[in-house]
Amino acid sequence: xxxxxxxxxxxxxxxxxxxxxxxxxxxxxxxxxxxxxxxxxxxxxxxxxxxxxxxxxxxxxxxxxxxxxxxxxxxxxxxxxxxxxxxxxxxxxxxxxxxxxxxxxxxxxxxxxxxxxxxxxxxxxxxxxxxxxxxxxxxxxxxxxxxxxxxxxxxxxxxxxxxxxxxxxxxxxxxxxxxxxxxxxxxxxxxxxxxxxxxxxxxxxxxxxxxxxxxxxxxxxxxxxxxxxxxxxxxxxxxxxxxxxxxxxxxxxxxxxxxxxxxxxxxxxxxxxxxxxxxxxxxxxxxxxxxxxxxxxxxxxxxxxxxx
Amino acid sequence: xxxxxxxxxxxxxxxxxxxxxxxxxxxxxxxxxxxxxxxxxxxxxxxxxxxxxxxxxxxxxxxxxxxxxxxxxxxxxxxxxxxxxxxxxxxxxxxxxxxxxxxxxxxxxxxxxxxxxxxxxxxxxxxxxxxxxxxxxxxxxxxxxxxxxxxxxxxxxxxxxxxxxxxxxxxxxxxxxxxxxxxxxxxxxxxxxxxxxxxxxxxxxxxxxxxxxxxxxxxxxxxxxxxxxxxxxxxxxxxxxxxxxxxxxxxxxxxxxxxxxxxxxxxxxxxxxxxxxxxxxxxxxxxxxxxxxxxxxxxxxxxxxxxxxxxxxxxxxxxxxxxxxxxxxxxxxxxxxxxxxxxxxxxxxxxxxxxxxxxxxxxxxxxxxxxxxxxxxxxxxxxxxxxxxxxxxxxxxxxxxxxxxxxxxxxxxxxxxxxxxxxxxxxxxxxxxxxxxxxxxxxxxxxxxxxxxxxxxxxxxxxxxxxxxxxxxxx
Ligand SMILES: Nc1ncnc2c1ncn2[C@@H]1O[C@H](COP(=O)(O)OP(=O)(O)OP(=O)(O)O)[C@@H](O)[C@H]1O
Ligand SMILES: [Mg+2]
Numbered sequence: 001x002x003x004x005x006x007x008x009x010x011x012x013x014x015x016x017x018x019x020x021x022x023x024x025x026x027x028x029x030x031x032x033x034x035x036x037x038x039x040x041x042x043x044x045x046x047x048x049x050x051x052x053x054x055x056x057x058x059x060x061x062x063x064x065x066x067x068x069x070x071x072x073x074x075x076x077x078x079x080x081x082x083x084x085x086x087x088x089x090x091x092x093x094x095x096x097x098x099x100x101x102x103x104x105x106x107x108x109x110x111x112x113x114x115x116x117x118x119x120x121x122x123x124x125x126x127x128x129x130x131x132x133x134x135x136x137x138x139x140x141x142x143x144x145x146x147x148x149x150x151x152x153x154x155x156x157x158x159x160x161x162x163x164x165x166x167x168x169x170x171x172x173x174x175x176x177x178x179x180x181x182x183x184x185x186x187x188x189x190x191x192x193x194x195x196x197x198x199x200x201x202x203x204x205x206x207x208x209x210x211x212x213x214x215x216x217x218x219x220x221x222x223x224x225x226x227x228x229x230x231x232x233x234x235x236x237x238x239x240x241x242x243x244x245x246x247x248x249x250x251x252x253x254x255x256x257x258x259x260x261x262x263x264x265x266x267x268x269x270x271x272x273x274x275x276x277x278x279x280x281x282x283x284x285x286x287x288x289x290x291x292x293x294x295x296x297x298x299x300x301x302x303x304x305x306x307x308x
Numbered sequence: 309x310x311x312x313x314x315x316x317x318x319x320x321x322x323x324x325x326x327x328x329x330x331x332x333x334x335x336x337x338x339x340x341x342x343x344x345x346x347x348x349x350x351x352x353x354x355x356x357x358x359x360x361x362x363x364x365x366x367x368x369x370x371x372x373x374x375x376x377x378x379x380x381x382x383x384x385x386x387x388x389x390x391x392x393x394x395x396x397x398x399x400x401x402x403x404x405x406x407x408x409x410x411x412x413x414x415x416x417x418x419x420x421x422x423x424x425x426x427x428x429x430x431x432x433x434x435x436x437x438x439x440x441x442x443x444x445x446x447x448x449x450x451x452x453x454x455x456x457x458x459x460x461x462x463x464x465x466x467x468x469x470x471x472x473x474x475x476x477x478x479x480x481x482x483x484x485x486x487x488x489x490x491x492x493x494x495x496x497x498x499x500x501x502x503x504x505x506x507x508x509x510x511x512x513x514x515x516x517x518x519x520x521x522x523x524x525x526x527x528x529x530x531x532x533x534x535x536x537x538x539x540x541x542x543x544x545x546x547x548x549x550x551x552x553x554x555x556x557x558x559x560x561x562x563x564x565x566x567x568x569x570x571x572x573x574x575x576x577x578x579x580x581x582x583x584x585x586x587x588x589x590x591x592x593x594x595x596x597x598x599x600x601x602x603x604x605x606x607x608x609x610x611x612x613x614x615x616x617x618x619x620x621x622x623x624x625x626x627x628x629x630x631x632x633x634x635x636x637x638x639x640x641x642x643x644x645x646x647x648x649x650x651x652x653x654x655x656x657x658x659x660x661x662x663x664x665x666x667x668x669x670x671x672x673x674x675x676x677x678x679x680x681x682x683x684x685x686x687x688x689x690x691x692x693x694x695x696x697x698x699x700x701x702x703x704x705x706x707x708x709x710x711x712x713x714x715x716x717x718x719x720x721x722x723x724x725x726x727x728x729x730x731x732x733x734x735x736x737x738x739x740x741x742x743x744x745x746x747x748x749x750x751x752x753x754x755x756x757x758x759x760x761x762x763x764x765x766x767x768x769x770x771x772x773x774x775x776x777x778x779x780x781x782x783x
Contacts, residue, residue, distance in 0.1 A: 053734075053738045054738075056730070057730075095734060096737045096739075098738075099737070099739055099740040104738075107735065110735065111729065111732045111735035113735070113736070113750060114753050115752065115754055121749070124741065124749065125736075125739040125740045128741045128742070128745060129739075129740035132740060196753070217740070
């Protein structure tokens with residue numbers, strides 16, 4: 001079981017006199033759990049998500065983000081976790097290393113990458129993740145037990161013309177099979193695979209694509225930032241199905257950022273958190289989201305103010 | 309094993325960066341005088357007319373000023389011809405190039421081995437020429453082409469053995485020495501290069517390739533390429549260039565002349581990876597007759613400064629031209645390149661697609677000219693240039709000039725300049741790609757619309773060079 005643990009996280013915009021945005025965020029997401037993170041515009045939800053993933057625009061001034069893993073989470077790599085509390089300090093890692101360990105960020109505004117087909121991108125991402133995992137855990141192994149032979153030389157194994165080399169972790173056929181299955185689940189048309197990554201995708205298609213990528217990358221914890229915004233009713237259901245499958249089939253822990261109760265009817269949260277001014281001001285169960293839907297955030301603010 | 313596989317297997321970096329001890333049979337003095345020109349011509353045992361042409365070109369070179377007045381042109385102040393060794397004949401026995409790699413001195417053999425040329429020859433080429441310093445050292449073509457009357461030989465040899473046809477075409481109607489100062493310089497001290505002749509209605513179905521290698525410090529390479537494609541014929545010529553890096557500057561000033569006969573089709577591809585101390589100042593031009601089709605594909609990755617604007621004169625009705633250029637400039641590089649097209653007849657067509665990438669303070673410039681003459685009715689041209697910059701230190705300009713003297717024409721032009729997006733990079737990183745791979749993916753996506761159209765051997769090589777250039781400076 002994996003756990004993402006955020007303790008007293010403070011972050012500001014990484015420039016001279018940059019604004020302080022996060023002021024002590026505490027959050028813990030275990031695999032298999034669904035958390036909803038709500039809160040008014042500008043309260044720091046997306047910033048929290050991006051800091052978890054390692055966005056360079058923010059500087060963390062205090063606090064820590066830990067990812068606890070157990071043997072089950074590292075079954076694919078040759079490593080033995082005899083340590084009870086085996087964890088990574090995410091703040092010390094590059095974004096791609098965090099991704100390799102199992103952090104996934106579904107963007108509020110996904111980037112459009114021209115000229116790179118979905119197929120090429122996904123295969124390269126999968127292979128990169130697998131390679132990086134090997135490397136991360138190999139270093140770890142060396143630290144602990146010392147002296148295991150170095151990984152095979154780094155060199156050209158991919159050409160942008162051809163996509164990833166065939167000696168990657170995932171063969172073409174296997175890749176296609178997994179992909180078709182996930183696309184079917186999300187009710188996505190196969191023709192998307194030959195299109196350029198998000199280029200010209202409609203708002204809803206982009207969101208669907210974020211969930212597809214999560215499904216392919218099988219993260220330990222997925223942070224989904226307003227995945228429900230801009231989705232029509234049918235697509236909302238498809239996407240919800242995708243998210244539930246992530247949790248049910250892969251045991252992914254979900255941190256779902258949203259403004260609306262609507263998606264929570266389909267993806268039922270175990271925990272609901274309210275963010276105010278860069279802090280988690282209140283946490284509760286599914287009923288908290290319903291109350292927010294009816295009453296707005298003022299009462300939470302008042303309550304928090306009274307506590308302070 | 310296919311040709312691509314072998315290209316993948318060789319280590320590109322090693323292939324270009326190694327140096328060889330300089331061993332030569334004959335080396336001219338530094339600098340340029342009438343005496344130098346006479347010595348070169350004599351060493352080559354040339355006919356009198358060629359010597360006269362060289363001397364006339366020398367005079368033109370001496371009279372013309374250095375080009376300094378182009379807006380935003382690369383700085384050429386370091387280019388002092390008197391510091392250049394214009395002619396080095398490597399120590400080989402057979403003039404005109406050996407036809408077996410084994411006959412070459414070991415260090416030359418080794419050079420081309422590392423560049424992967426003999427391997428490529430076996431797999432995917434109709435013929436290969438290889439120039440080391442000032443001379444072609446290897447030249448070979450499959451017999452079946454020879455039987456059909458195709459000629460692919462060393463330019464020096466062509467002067468001797470195909471004298472009439474060379475005399476008629478060599479720097480007369482296509483690129484006269486008076487064209488520009490470096491064309492004049494080229495006319496005076498040219499050496500080596502290829503001569504390609506394709507008879508009527510003959511299609512050479514695999515490319516012929518010439519590889520130019522400068523090995524000595526402070527030398528100049530001035531090879532001349534003359535391609536004559538007769539009516540209804542077809543040929544693809546690939547040119548590759550590289551040199552190891554030295555502290556002194558090198559000068560490359562090649563001349564290329566292409567005659568595209570009626571309904572003939574010539575494709576001319578270049579991958580230029582000169583070392584970053586080389587000034588690459590070339591003149592390349594094609595003349596296309598009625599219904600002829602010329603295609604220029606240029607990848608410019610190397611050199612300190614490049615000024616290269618392959619041009620096509622669409623002389624006959626219905627002739628067409630297609631330019632694809634990819635330029636990449638890193639630290640200290642100024643790649644000024646583009647295309648020129650002259651529509652001199654009705655129903656002519658041209659397309660220009662240019663993609664440039666500037667990073668680490670490098671500069672790229674697209675400089676182009678489309679001229680449509682009065683009377684060239686129903687002609688059309690489409691120019692598209694896109695520039696991608698990695699950082700705020702790098703610069704990218706576009707200077708697409710148009711001279712349209714005919715009203716019944718179709719002209720389209722598009723230009724974009726953009727910076728590589730931090731959010732794009734982060735998006736890819738968050739999916740597991742490291743910083744370098746993320747940038748590389750964005751760049752390969754950027755040039756994708758072009759690489760899609762390239763011949764596969766060329767595209768693979770080009771992409772590897774792009775990767776290599778990106779690796780060099782990132783992280
Ligand atoms: N890179 C940045 N530079 C300057 N200000 C920033 C930056 N990133 C975030 N902010 C500011 O920090 C605050 C929190 O932004 P954030 O995007 O985290 O809010 P959010 O809770 O996701 O809001 P929404 O519900 O509108 O998406 C906002 O006031 C925003 O303007
Ligand atoms: Mg947000």
